[in-house]
Amino acid sequence: MQYEAPETTKAAVSLLAKAKGSAYVLAGGSDLLVRMRTGFIEPDLVVDIKRIKSMSEVKKTATGFSIGAAVPCAALGENKALVKAWPGLVEAANLIGSKQVQGRCTITGNMCNAGPAADSVPAMVAAGARAVIQGPKGKRVIPVEQVAIAPGKTSLKRGELVELILLPERKPKSGDAYLRFIPRSEMDIAVVSAGVNLTLDAKGVVTSARVALGAVAPTVLLVDAAAKAIIGSKLDDAALEKLGAAASAACRPIDDKRGTIEFRTKVAAVLAKRAAKIAYKRAGGK
Amino acid sequence: MAVLVSTTINGDAVEFACEPDETLLDVLRNRLGLTGSKEGCATGDCGACSVEVDGRLICSCLMLGVEAEDREIETVEGMADGATLHxxxxxxxxxxxxxxxxxxxxxxxxxxxxxxxxxxxxxxxxxxxxxxxxxxxxxxxxxxxxxxxxxxxxxxx
Amino acid sequence: MPLDSTFTGQSFKSVGTRPLRPDGIDKVTGRAKYGADHNVAGQLVGRILRSPHAHAKIRSIDTSKAEKLAGVKAVITAADLPDLTNGDSGMFDILDNCMARTKVFYDGHAVAAVAAIDAHTAKAALKLIKVDYEILPHVTEVDEAVKPKAPILHKNCFTEGVEPKPTKPSNIAKVTEFGHGDVEAGFAEADFIVERNFKTEQTHQGYIEPHACVASVSPDGTGELWVCTQGHFVYRNHCAMLLGMDVSKLRVTSSEIGGGFGGKTHVWAEPVALALSRKANRPVKLVMTREEVFRASGPTSATSIDVKIGIKKDGTITAGSAELRYASGPYLSMWAELGAMTSFACYDLKNVKTRGYEVLVNRPKSAAYRAPSAPMAAFAVESVVDELAKKIGKDPLEVRIQNAAKQGTKSSYGPVYGPIGIGATLEAAKKHPHMSAPLGPNQGRGYACGFWFNFGGQTCTDINVGQDGTVTLTVGTVDVGGSRASLALCVAEELGIPYNQVKAIVADTSSLGHNDMTDGSRGTFSSSMAGIFAARNAVAILKERAAKMWEIPVDDVSWEDGHAKAVGEKYGNLAPLSLKDIAAAAANTGGPIAGHAEIVADGAGVSFATHICDVEVDPETGRSVIKRYTVIQDAGKAVHPTYVEGQYQGGAAQGIGWALNEEYIYGKDGRLQNAGFLDYRIPVCSDLPMIDTQILEIPNPNHPYGVRGVGETSIVPPIATIANAMSNAFGVRMTHVPMSPPRVLKALEAAAKS
CATH class of the missing domain: 1.10.150.120 ([2Fe-2S]-binding domain)
Structure with missing residues (x-):
């Protein structure tokens, strides 16, 4: 195995593009090293992006926030402006693994691992986050929900890597929240999860919303019907019931060691409702 | 091909050679004799290999040894100050x-x-x-x- | 009398105090050496190739390519571990489990192994070994394995313990039966009878340290083995027999052990490491991965238990019966037997009958796990006792008190009890503040009892007095959780010297006579007894030396508070001699001063506990949280109370994990799906509350200080305690463990509908 730690995005793209055999990007490594260790993959090339300065920063920009692909999740929690603007996303990032894992793992890696249960992804999708992708043919920007296309598979082409995650500017009277169900209190992979991001008008009526569900389909789902269920409401019980029903209706889960179809479908509704309530409160709704 | 790495461990400058796919935990334990960090799972689920790298808590089983270049690593062996325990x-x-x-x-x-x-x-x-x-x-x-x-x-x- | 184990009721100076443990600093600084922390010059890396199939015939194994790989120094298969067991079927099963011979019996069964110059080469070599399997139908579930048409693991398995002996093979290896009275007559007297089936899934001890050893065999037939084990003497015996070595020429050193809970009482990879070393003529280090630990060491049994109990309106239990099916893995063991023995042990019953079925399945060989087999049986019985109490409208605690076993009770497994603590733990629970604390919404409180035997067994201990009067206590029972501190306390007590003057160590197998394992809660019980006897023998010598120093008859010398005293007015001018004084003069009075004891530690006291738990369940998700937990247990005498508390808390935590989330999950293909700490969910720190403990001390009459084993009983009540708490919160009776969120949610919904 060859290990490279380039200092520029360009150099990283070049290494990946020229690689013969299997090449992997190393950000936090909390998935990559496990897969290497268990023999699931045997990389010929690993490109460590943590020495690329532009990928190692969280920046407040004119249009929101930019989060470098190599920024560990723990650093997100230390950025006060980010926590204030996107508390749900930061909470999601700081639910991945343990404190130790959060010291290394990144939301970009979480996204590129393309697991349906990735904690930060529903929160990013709900937030309307976009991924900045650099490749041999230049830069492209796509919504986060278009990165994973199947379990373990992304839409990234050979030689491409994600450089940044862009978060939109936070509108007033907005809030987001992410909840996951796990059997223990920590250290588990989400059995089912929900991210909700919404904006209210002056009267507390939901004017826009995005609802994303994790671990209920091959990829994280952005559920328009669930968003529609609460738009125009003050999140009254009837709207919440509709939200729950829409969330359950969108589920296409599997039975596996972590949960059953029945359980995931039911609990998706529970979490969507609970997350919506938290987001609503954060947006200043009463 | 082994790679030469220069780093700082518990305040001491250390050089070691390791394979690029070796974990920091394997380097600490097998190459540097620092067996205080333990391997309980090798998947980041048990925390027995916890160390600090540049002040950040991590699992040393989830970091490559080659990544340690120019970093500051603190292990359990560095916690006590001589005979004075932390x-x-x-x-x-x-x-x-x-x-x-x-x-x-x-x-x-x-x-x-x-x-x-x-x-x-x-x-x-x-x-x-x-x-x-x-x-x-x-x-x-x-x-x-x-x-x-x-x-x-x-x-x- | 040096070898009199009778409890005398003496008062204590050291025993019962809480000094710092002697191995503490090594363990907080990273200096302590565990199984994988040891290295020797020239060592190779050993790795094992394991079957991906649950059940298959091994047609052939081709190792030729692996042998040719540069850096590979040995490749072995079962052919390199020939059968030397001479008809000992138990040892043959151990051999077959260490390295499959004609068939593989589970996903993870070892089929070959390599020793190479480094881990990369070893891993590459494993890939070059070609095994030709003929895949056979498999069965992993205990209730499926007993069905007439189930795939049969062993064609020569004819159920033992039934008359007439079956003519057809089956997966029921053995049936055992316990009890007394006439249960049918007892049920006829009952006003209410509850009969239920309970299931528990397979759990693993989950020690954090994977199995690890360094083996070194020389061409002259001598060998050394460094290993993390609960019993290095037993490992030595087993390894020597399997490899055809002389017992005394194999020296086994037990490393510090990173948890065992029964799982390190069996040899797994050690004979393989020795065989690799023998073939390669170099030391071999073999460390299991976590995945291997789950797939190929020994979890405890999955079970299916039918319980029937009858009760009168006045609360008298008239009869109890149980049929217990315990999955044993592919080999006969005694897990159902232990379940059958322990299931009703808490109660004074006129009519009781239990039958245990040892069931063979295509899963790893079941091993001991802390009070092995008792938690599942207690779950079934204690759940039904609770349900019956509700049926007659009585407090479940009162029903337990009313029917509790006591001194003189004929136990459900045979013997008549001496002084025991079940009644006392129940009375203490009744008075405990936890019982009257208010409960919040969606919370319930439950309680349950538990029993475990405790073992004694072969024990050998030395005391050596240094020239400065400090004392080395050398024991052969592995210290799994602080026993060196407890044993040093007992010897300090007996010698009448301060704790800090005694240093306890665990010796290797060449330095001491045979010791049985640290299992069955016997470590502190038996080694303290042997340590006390050794100290008494040392005192006899100390008195002789003092007599010599004083030039008086030894009969005129007594031993008090660490000093020899000359007894009698005529010796008024002789100041007492301290142990240090006598030690300083040893060279001139007869040489080194030592005390030894070699015993079979009889008279282990049985142990009982009652637990109280508050659980909160989220009614929308079925997720449970333990809000408060209390353990009340009889310790006989708590030698080091802090470590006794630790045993109570640790066992309760394991029981909570078992009750709520831990389970082996097998796919239809017979492969284990959750061989890691991510999906085999042991409790994490944020899952648990503080665990309150109350130590009761009802002395064991058969130990000089009244000590009972304390290590295991604490894992017995939690499953039933939590199930009963859920029942009290929601009126649902959980009969399938773990009570994981999907199962609980389903039960809640079913209850809401009915």
């Missing part, structure tokens, strides 16, 4: 916060990182802060008490 080490012994002791180095490193960020944690904050470290002997009760007591002593309360 307050956490003292309190772990006093409270019997260890039975078999194999998870203890990881707990100590993680608890040190926790207290550096939060000198006066609640029981809940300690429990969630240490959730990445598995202990199968104690039921965690005496570990939490030891951390509470050490925090109190470190605050000078």
């Amino acid at each position: 307050p956490l080490q003292t309190k772990f012994i006093e409270h019997a916060a260890l039975q078999c002791g194999v998870c203890t180095p990881g707990f100590l490193v993680a608890a040190k990182a926790l207290l550096a960020k939060n000198p006066d944690p609640s029981e809940e904050e300690i429990r969630f802060g240490l959730a990445g470290n598995l202990c199968r002997c104690t039921g965690y009760d005496k570990i939490v008490r030891a951390v509470q007591d050490a925090a109190k002593e470190m605050r000078g309360a």
Whole structure:
């Protein structure tokens, strides 16, 4: 195995593009090293992006926030402006693994691992986050929900890597929240999860919303019907019931060691409702 | 092909050669004789290999040895100041916060990182802060008490 | 009398105090050496190739390519571990489990192994070994394995313990039966009868340290083995027999042990490491991965238990019966038997009958796990006792008190009890503040009892007095959780010297006579007894030496508070001699001063506990949280109370994990799906509350200090305690463990509908 730690995005793209055999990007490594260790993959090339300065920063920009692909999740929690603007996303990032894992793992890696249960992804999708992708043919920007296309598979082409995650500017009277169900209190992979991001008008009526569900389909789902269920409401019980029903209706889960179809479908509704309530409160709704 | 790496471990400049796919934990244990960090799972689920890298708590099983170039690494072997134990080490012994002791180095490193960020944690904050470290002997009760007591002593309360 | 184990009721100076453990600093600084922390010059890396199939015939194994790989120094298969067991079927099963011979019996069964110059080469070599399997139908579930058409693991398995002996093979290896009275007559007297089936899934001890050893065999037939084990003497015996070595020429050193809970009482990879070393003529280090630990060491049994109990309206239990099916893995063991023995042990019953079925399945060989087999049986019985109490409208605690076993009770497994603590733990629970604390919404409180035997067994201990009067206590029982401190306390007590004057160590197998394992809660019980006897023998010598120093008859010398005293007015001018004084003069009075004891530690006291638990369940998700937990247990005498508390808390935590989330999950293909700490969910720190403990001390009459084993009983009540708490919160009776969120949610919904 060859290990490279380039200092520029360009150099990283070049290494990946020229690689013969299997090449992997190393950000936090909390998935990559496990897969290497268990023999699931045997990389010929690993490109460590943590020495690329532009990928190692969280920046407040004119249009929101930019989060470098190599920024560990723990650093997100230390950025006060980010926590204030996107508390749900930061909470999601700081639910991945343990404190130790959060010291290394990144939301970009979480996204590129393309697991349906990735904690930060529903929160990013709900937030309307976009991924900045650099490749041999230049830069492209796509919504986060278009990165994973199947379990373990992304839409990234050979030689491409994600450089940044862009978060939109936070509108007033907005809030987001992410909840996951796990059997223990920590250290588990989400059995089912929900991210909700919404904006209210002056009267507390939901004017826009995005609802994303994790671990209920091959990829994280952005559920328009669930968003529609609460738009125009003050999140009254009837709207919440509709939200729950829409969330359950969108589920296409599997039975596996972590949960059953029945359980995931039911609990998706529970979490969507609970997350919506938290987001609503954060947006200043009463 | 082995790679030569220069780094700092517990304040000492260290050079080592390792294979590019070797974990930092394997380097510490097998090449540098620092066997205080333990391998309980090799998947980041047990925390027995916890170390700090540039002040950040991580699992050394989830980091490559080659990534250590120019970093500052702190392991359990660096916690005591000569013959003077770190307050956490003292309190772990006093409270019997260890039975078999194999998870203890990881707990100590993680608890040190926790207290550096939060000198006066609640029981809940300690429990969630240490959730990445598995202990199968104690039921965690005496570990939490030891951390509470050490925090109190470190605050000078 | 040096060898009199009778409890005398003496008062204590050291025993019962809480000094610092002698191995503490090594363990907080990273200096302590565990199984994988040891290295020797020239060592190779050993790795094992394991079957991906649950059940298959091994047609052939081709190792030729692996042998040719540069850096590979040995490749072995079962052919390199020939059968030397001479008809000992138990040892043959151990051999077959260490390295499959004609068939593989589970996903993870070892089929070959390599020793190479480094881990990369070893891993590459494993890939070059070609095994030709003929896949056979498999069965992993205990209730499926007993069905007439189930795939049969062993064609020569004819159920033992039934008359007439079956003519057809089956997966029921053995049936055992316990009890007394006439259960049918007892049920006829009952006003209410509850009969239920309970299931528990397979759990693993989950020690944090994977199995690890360094083996070194020389061409002259001598060998050394460094290993993490609960019993290095037993490992030595087993390894020597399997490899055809002389017992005394194999020296086994037990490392510090990173948890065992029964799982390190069996040899797994050690004979393989020795065989690799023998073939390679170099030391071999073999460390299991976590995945291997789950797939190929020994979890405890999955079970299916039918319980029937009858009760009168006045609360008298009239009869109890149980049929217990315990999955044993592919080999006969005694797990159902232990379940059958322990299931009703808490109660004084006129009519009781239990039958245990040892069931063979295509899963790893079941091993001991802390009070092995008792938690599942207690779950079934204690759940039904609770349900019956509700049926007659009585407090479940009162019903337990009314029917509790006591001194003189004929136990359900045979013997008549001496002084025991079940009644006392129940009375203490009744008075405990936890019982009257208010409960919040969606919370319930439950309680349950538990029993475990405790073992004694062969024990050998030395005491050596240094020239400065400090004392080395050398024991052969592995210290799994602080026993060196407890044993040093007992010897300090007996010698009348301060704790700090005694240093306890665990010796290797060449330095001491045979010791049985640290299992069955016997470590502190038996080694303290032997330590006390050794100290008494040392005192006899100390008195002789004092007599010599004083030039008086030894009969005129007594031993008090660590000093020899000359007894009698005529010796008024002779100041007492301290142990240090006598030690300093040893060279001139007869040489080194030592005390030894070699015993079979009889008279282990049985142990009982009662637990109280508050659980909160989220009615929308079925997720449970333990809000408060209390353990009340009889310790006989708590030698080091802090470590006794630790045993109570640790066992309760393991029981809570078992009750709520831990389970082996097998796919239809017979492969284990959750061989890691991510999906085999042991409790994390934020899952648990503080665990309150109350130590009761009802002395064991058969130990000089009244000590009972304390290590295991605490894992017995939690499953039933939590199930009963859920029942009290929601009126649902959980009969399938773990009570994981999907199962609980389903039960809640079913209850809401009915």
